[in-house]
Amino acid sequence: MLELILGGARSGKSRFAERLAAESGLAVTYIATSQALDGEMSARIAHHRQRRPVHWSLVEEPQQLARVLREQAAPQRCLLVDCLTLWLTNLLMLEDAARLAEARDALLECLPELPGRIILVSNETGLGVVPLGELTRRYVDEAGWLHQAVADRAQRVTFMVAGLPMTMKGAQ
DSSP states (O other), X not given: OEEEXXXXXXXXXXXXXXXXXXXXXXXXXXXXXXXXXXXXXHHHXXXXXXXXXXXXXXXXXSSOHHHHHHHHOXXXXXXXXXXXXXXXXXXXXXXXXHHHHHHHHHHHHHGXXXXXXXXXXXXOOTTSOOOSSHHHHHHHHHHHHHHHHHHHHOSEEEEEETTEEEEEESOO
């Protein structure tokens, strides 16, 4: 089963995804896409680590998400990816449109083939003011297109607001 959980900053999406993974009854592998590039991001990563059960496996991969998903997916395993927009940012910062397209296409191609339960977390960035800069506008566009493509492939899509899940697609 493939599930996409979207929401704004501090909407409760990671906590909700972690709860679903814990309740799945499956072995859980947490796939972190963030990079500790500064103190603030290091603090965010530490906060997430403290919340996760110690028996969960951890894979840190900022760019090769499709490869890691293919390697880690198994019928009796739950993969929790947090998060797609950080992964997208990592690829955008490479300033290589071909590499971004290749990684996005590889992800979208592998998702329907993966065994087990896959939970993808991502930030919904397209609900606010249109950004002024070219790179931030591209980021919002790329994230929106990625979310539409992943949602199309997902069996369930949940939108988080104020810690409350709203099912957009699939059964609750």
